[in-house]
Amino acid sequence: MKTKQHLYITLSAPELAEGIPENSQWLAGEGAGSWFTIVREGKDYRITRYSPEGKIECTGLFNTASEKDFNINAPFEFVHLSHCKSVTIRQMDQVLKFHRIS
Numbered sequence: 001m002k003t004k005q006h007l008y009i010t011l012s013a014p015e016l017a018e019g020i021p022e023n024s025q026w027l028a029g030e031g032a033g034s035w036f037t038i039v040r041e042g043k044d045y046r047i048t049r050y051s052p053e054g055k056i057e058c059t060g061l062f063n064t065a066s067e068k069d070f071n072i073n074a075p076f077e078f079v080h081l082s083h084c085k086s087v088t089i090r091q092m093d094q095v096l097k098f099h100r101i102s
């Protein structure tokens with residue numbers, strides 16, 4: 001009986017393409033990846049996802065129930081599961097979920 005072997009390839013961060021902000025973070029996936037940025041807008045956050053080539057894949061306003069625990073000026077990283085409706089960020093020892101509101 002043959003078993004299926006799965007080969008997972010995680011891409012390293014490519015060079016920043018034109019149009020991708022310098023403070024963007026690369027989030028690698030299996031065979032793909034995206035750049036993410038987050039900017040404070042009032043009481044919410046604008047999160048934008050870019051393709052490796054610099055095309056905006058999605059952008060929107062997000063909020064989090066844990067807003068008081070997120071400090072945009074302190075180190076953080078985008079982690080899985082992150083997509084156009086929900087984004088996950090790890091900061092210190094906390095995992096924070098951001099949900100798209102527009």
